[in-house]
Amino acid sequence: MSEYRIASIPGDGIGVDVTVEARKVLDAAAARHGFSLRWTEFDWSCERYTQTGSMMPDDGVAQLAAFDGILLGAVGFPGVPDHISLWGLLIPLRRAFQQYVNLRPVRLLPGTTSVLSGRTAEELEMVIVRENSEGEYSAIGGRHNSGRPDEFVLQESVFTRVGVERIIRYAFELARTRTSRVTSATKSNGLIHSMPFWDEIFAEVAAKYPDVESGQMHVDALAARMVQAPDRLDVVVGSNLFGDILSDLAAAVTGGLGMAPSGNINPSGEFPSMFEAVHGSAPDIAGQGIANPVAQILAGAMLLEHLGETVAAQAIRTSVDEVLTAGAELTPDLGGTATTTRLGTAVAEALR
Ligand code: NAI
Ligand code: MG
Structure with a gap:
């Protein structure tokens, strides 16, 4: 059975909430599709900066180099200027690991109200x-x-x-x-x-x-x-x-920032690639348990795809579609009343 070593950096604000849900879904996909994920969590964040004066340790890049992939939440929070948080963590990792491709797939997901609603996923x-x-x-x-x-x-x-x-x-x-x-x-x-x-x-x-x-x-x-x-x-x-x-x-x-995943990819495979939602730490809704975890879950699917677990990645996307189509567990940004946890759990359950 393949085992992959994954570094998780939940970061700040809703990055923490949505990363918990993405891990839940990825673990369910792994159990279902015959591989396992060995997670190591890093507390690198604005909170760490406030306590220690740096976003990550001096040897942060070296600590991550041996992982098969990195799942990142969001970096940045009021109290720490954005140029400090970004250049203290996200940008050094992207550059040190030569993740020169930032890949952002866009698809109109079912059950979402878009300015382009009426169109289908195939068209968009x-x-x-x-x-x-x-x-x-x-x-x-x-x-x-x-x-x-x-x-x-x-x-x-x-x-x-x-x-x-x-x-x-x-x-x-x-x-x-x-x-x-x-x-x-x-x-x-x-x-x-x-x-x-x-x-x-x-x-x-x-x-x-x-x-x-x-x-x-x-x-x-x-x-x-x-x-x-x-x-x-x-x-x-x-x-x-x-x-x-x-x-x-x-x-x-295509339905809002809560739905859009992204990958920071090192195409040569010499260094680990890093996957994250397009959105940031959303301080306006942080700590309320209502962030939409779909973007981070789909970022997790991109990570599995990158590791070669194509079937599991597709299964996650299908489960997301099913849960959104059913419409019973939508977060407030999608017009529902579900929490981050309920939407994440629904996707994990659809996988089993
Ligand atoms: P943001 O993406 O955090 O929030 C923009 C708006 O979208 C907010 O109203 C927020 O509530 C909403 N939103 C975002 N994600 C959501 C989700 N999953 N569910 C429901 N609503 C969601 O962008 P903003 O406010 O410009 O930045 C906040 C902080 O995040 C800043 O410190 C910024 O530097 C950082 N940031 C970090 C990024 C990263 O780590 N790659 C990317 C973008 C921003
Ligand atoms: Mg952006």
């Missing part, structure tokens, strides 16, 4: 491939002339040929396993250095995949298309910032 199914290691999220820059009338800041972007090419190639490879269409998010009319470079590399890579249909759109128009004609999109590839924004939008049109 896409995946966002977000560059996850460079681009606009860079530490290069600075604040100058602080407090003076001529105060200014510089925030640089970093786009490397290696970084841009590998994420675009990943998108084309992924498209070959799907409907074979890639759309690139650009903004070469406004960002006159980085985006023309991105577009040029996109064209070079596209030429090597003549079997895959490809095109590019300015990110603002692409955002509108995502709402008005999402059936014309399949694989969408974008820079770190564009991919971040587009995936929250995609989540919103």
Whole structure:
């Protein structure tokens, strides 16, 4: 029987609640499908920062390196500035483990009220491939002339040929396993250095995949298309910032942030990959036991898929669909009155 070693970092706010439910569902899937998960939990969080002055220990990366996968809740909470929590935990892990692909599948789930309701899951199914290691999220820059009338800041972007090419190639490879269409998010009319470079590399890579249909759109128009004609999109590839924004939008049109999973993937397999919900720690509802655990459960399904447990991953998605269609155990964001625990337990029970 295969056993996988999984690191769990519940983090902050509702990250803790939804991770408990995802573990419950993953353990049920493992029991049902003949493998086991050996969990190790890490308390790395804003709470730890408040007590010790750091989000994770100095050797945090080394502690995680030997795991088969990482399940992450959410990082960030009022009281600790977001740039400290993000750069103290999430971003160092993504970079140290070369998780240069941020994969965000989007599917209209049953039982949800979307601005696009009336459409079916088949019509609205896409995946966002977000560059996850460079681009606009860079530490290069600075604040100058602080407090003076001529105060200014510089925030640089970093786009490397290696970084841009590998994420675009990943998108084309992924498209070959799907409907074979890639759309690139650009903004070469406004960002006159980085985006023309991105577009040029996109064209070079596209030429090597003549079997895959490809095109590019300015990110603002692409955002509108995502709402008005999402059936014309399949694989969408974008820079770190564009991919971040587009995936929250995609989540919103398919029933909300509580439903959208994501994977930080190291395609070479040299380092562990890390799976998390798209949403954050939701301080406005933290501690109330009402967060929707579906996004984190589906992130867990992506983790199993990554480990090669494809059947178990599909079984989890089917169970989620069943529970949402039945409609008896929906959390408040879905119009119901169920708690996080009741929805999670319903999915785990549907698996057995
Ligand atoms: P958020 O995603 O935490 O919340 C946005 C809104 O969506 C809130 O109204 C929240 O109640 C709702 N929401 C989110 N997830 C939900 C769920 N599972 N069920 C029901 N409702 C849900 O984003 P926000 O408020 O911008 O950020 C809060 C904190 O989380 C910040 O510190 C931020 O830095 C952090 N964050 C962390 C992320 C990560 O760990 N990858 C990603 C995004 C934000
Ligand atoms: Mg985001």
